[in-house]
């Protein structure tokens with residue numbers, strides 16, 4: 544049984560599209576570049592343009608799926624939004640407050656509101672701590688919960704909420720299955736009652752049957768706790784099920800963004816079309832698409848092509864595409880695309896040069 548069938552059978556609200564709730568997180572022209580070091584003296588010889596001018600908003604209570612091939616910069620976006628990485632340029636606002644340049648102590652308060660679930664639950668859990676200690680650690684760091692007794696009670700509640708048994712509290716990470724370890728990661732992320740959770744490929748390391756259980760758990764938690772998710776994934780079937788809206792990334796830029804149903808039924812960007820054509824049966828589409836095989840490999844983010852980054856592989860590329868980068872423009876209501884084939888509408892803010900931050 545595939546993932547789509549398992550989730551459909553065991554889940555879930557039929558319509559997960561809220562009525563345009565207000566933005567909780569606003570990301571504007573975000574850039575994250577990493578220096579490339581070379582030679583004996585480790586001189587900087589170039590930049591990896593991992594995230595290169597990304598703008599989007601996360602609306603209260605929604606899930607925005609951030610999707611793209613490996614190396615497109617989607618995980619870097621998630622880590623930079625949480626300030627686990629310092630942005631090279633751009634702006635991150637939470638509830639209207641600019642957190643882009645907060646130092647570590649100022650950021651501590653925001654850490655409580657913004658949490659992360661990691662891809663590899665085993666690597667992200669300290670093997671020398673019991674599961675109970677792992678979940679209690681954020682409470683101790685943030686001095687939440689007062690007494691040990693109160694923290695122990697909070698940990699027990701979290702274990703029950705994520706489907707772990709009380710006796711698991713004293714077990715070590717190696718004693719759990721992959722799915723159980725991810726439940727510990729989720730309990731830890733929930734410990735401080737956050738509003739926003741970034742999931743960095745949180746189910747991609749799990750078996751398909753376990754993926755469905757974890758996705759169902761995340762959706763239940765969202766409904767119950769009014770959580771807002773930025774869900775980073777490469778698997779379109781997973782993104783289709785959990786997301787309200789979807790943003791598609793290619794080589795450090797968002798190339799298309801809209802609600803899930805529109806994206807799967809009427810993609811505008813040639814890259815999105817190609818990605819969707821590789822999905823065997825897209826639940827929201829009425830007919831099977833003709834498979835589009837893209838030529839060539841994804842270019843290196845150290846030396847991305849000029850103009851539209853996708854022009855080296857795009858079947859519709861024309862002269863303008865090779866020299867002029869298309870901004871992300873509004874094509875129809877809440878449907879945005881970065882393509883010269885759809886260049887009529889207003890555009891999202893472009894990034895300032897990195898030097899403008901200095």
Ligand code: SF4
Pocket residue numbers: 812813814851852853854855857858859860861864869881882883884
């Ligand atoms: Fe293709 Fe040009 Fe559109 Fe880029 S801008 S996706 S190269 S048609």
